[in-house]
Amino acid sequence: MGSSQSALNFGAGPAKLPREVLQEVQGELLSYQNSGMSLMEMSHRSKEYAAINKSTQDTIRELLNVPDNYKIILIQGGGMGGFAAVAMNFLNRTGTADYAVTGTWSGKAAKEAEKYGTVNLVFPKADKPGSIPDQSTWTLNPNASYFYYCDNETVDGVEFPYIPETNGVPLVVDMSSNIMTRKFDVSKFGCIFGGAQKNIGPAGAVVVIVREDLLGNPMKICPSVFNFTQVAKENSVLNTPATFSVYVTEKVLRWIKLNxxxxxxxxxxxxxxxxxxxxxxxxxxxxxxxxxxxxxxxxxxxxxxxxxxxxxxxxxxxxxxxxxxxxxxxxxxxxxxxxxxxxxxxxxxxxxxxxxxxxxxxxxxxxx
Structure with missing residues (x-):
């Protein structure tokens, strides 16, 4: 293999990170801010990590123009953890949810949600992904707790060209693979989540943007680490977060801002x-x-x-x-x-x- 500089990484995730960010991380790896310690060795309750945690949330809010009535939280568990967390935090409203299955990941999310309540597929799952049926053909449940879709299917190469209309049912979206790649109106969503490991950082951290009125009613079986209400209350340090992943993510977000x-x-x-x-x-x-x-x-x-x-x-x-x-x-x-x-x-x-x-x-x- 040639030098790392000559490698062209087209991986689906964990994916390529900006070289400038990696060089910055390399320079701080052994001693963060001249402390003599790596950030990986520092307490998640230290003033250093508290500043990173705050900057990560603030930069996401700025880059995506997130309204004040939304909480930004950082959890672990990847996208698949997010599938379960979404169901356990929101299904309690009516016990049923609408799912648009357009590929591999929305299919897995629907299957996960079935463990916790009733899932209505708004259109039949296609034998072969590659299309999104016209909205006029969808069968929506007006009493659904939420409507769920995957904005960009990493495996299948399908991306929604629009935000679905759900007539007031809260929209929940998995944006793991296209968050920070285009502008959108956050206020149209009840909850947006995504793993960091594609556009905004390394594997380990999951960003969740959730409207405050949807908090406060998780299922009793919801683990504390997936309880959005609890994590928001503790400012994403309910337990030890993926500190190094969040640290790199904060740098990538600043790189996006600078570019x-x-x-x-x-x-x-x-x-x-x-x-x-x-x-x-x-x-x-x-x-x-x-x-x-x-x-x-x-x-x-x-x-x-x-x-x-x-x-x-x-x-x-x-x-x-x-x-x-x-x-x-x-x-x-x-x-x-x-x-x-x-x-x-x-x-x-x-x-x-x-x-x-x-x-x-x-x-x-x-x-x-």
């Missing part, structure tokens, strides 16, 4: 994904994307090599040749196959240019 905020991240996202989709579209079907054009993700782009069904031998060769050029983690999810390029905030337009250059050269060599 034009969410507005610029959205602009870059459109440029990067547009360039890659155009390359696929103009490849004369050598490359193909199986996702409906109206809901193709800007963030996780699955594609096949060697025709619409894909040629597994060619795809294996593609991955092998990509690694020779220090392009890593392009293999599609085991449940989907093919290739997947993930274009998170730390992935640059120049990274995508190098991928496109390789794709065109590969096509010239292998097109029959």
């Amino acid at each position: 034009g905020g969410v507005e610029n991240m959205e602009k870059q996202s459109a440029l990067k994904s547009g360039f890659l989709y155009d390359t696929i579209k103009n490849s004369n079907n050598f490359y193909s994307c199986p996702i409906d054009e109206n809901c193709r993700s800007r963030i996780n782009i699955p594609f096949r090599v060697g025709g619409p069904q894909g040629n597994e031998d060619l795809e294996a060769k593609f991955l092998e040749e990509a690694e020779k050029r220090f392009m890593y983690q392009l293999k599609g999810h085991r449940s989907v196959g093919g290739i997947r390029a993930s274009l998170y905030n730390a992935t640059t337009y120049d990274d995508v240019k190098l991928l496109v250059k390789f794709m065109k050269e590969f096509q010239e060599l292998h097109q029959s």
Whole structure:
């Protein structure tokens, strides 16, 4: 393998982090703020960590323009922990919830919620993900405790191009893989959550933005660490948080702010994904994307090599040749196959240019 500087990481998560942030972390690793101790060794109740905890919450509030009547909390457990936490915090309202299943992660979330109450699928689960049925065809329950959807399906490459209309039922959304990649109106949601390990930090921390009027009524069985009301009351230090993960996340959030905020991240996202989709579209079907054009993700782009069904031998060769050029983690999810390029905030337009250059050269060599 070449130097770490030359590696191009298109991994779906844990994902590429900004090099400037990693260098800053490296410089502070042994002695944080000249204390002689690593941040990893410090108490979560120290003044140093308290400042990081506050700055993380404040920067999220600023970057996403989060209204005052929302709490921002930091928990652990990843997205899958979030699936259970959402159900246990909100299902108590009516005992039932609406779920839009558009791919792998929303499917897992619905299955998790079924343990705690009644789940209504607002449209039948598709045999093969890749589309979002028109809203006019959905069957909504006006008495649902909440409506749940995954804004961007990391595995399947499906992204909602709009915020669903639920006629007053609180919206709960998993934004693990596209938070901080485009602007949106936080006030339209009851709860937004997402693991940090794709756009805003390393694995370990989960950001939850929750409207205050939805707090205060968790199920009795809800563990304290997943109880949003309790965690909010204790300012995200109910127990020992993932301090190092939050510390790095705070730095990534400041990096986003320094680099034009969410507005610029959205602009870059459109440029990067547009360039890659155009390359696929103009490849004369050598490359193909199986996702409906109206809901193709800007963030996780699955594609096949060697025709619409894909040629597994060619795809294996593609991955092998990509690694020779220090392009890593392009293999599609085991449940989907093919290739997947993930274009998170730390992935640059120049990274995508190098991928496109390789794709065109590969096509010239292998097109029959």
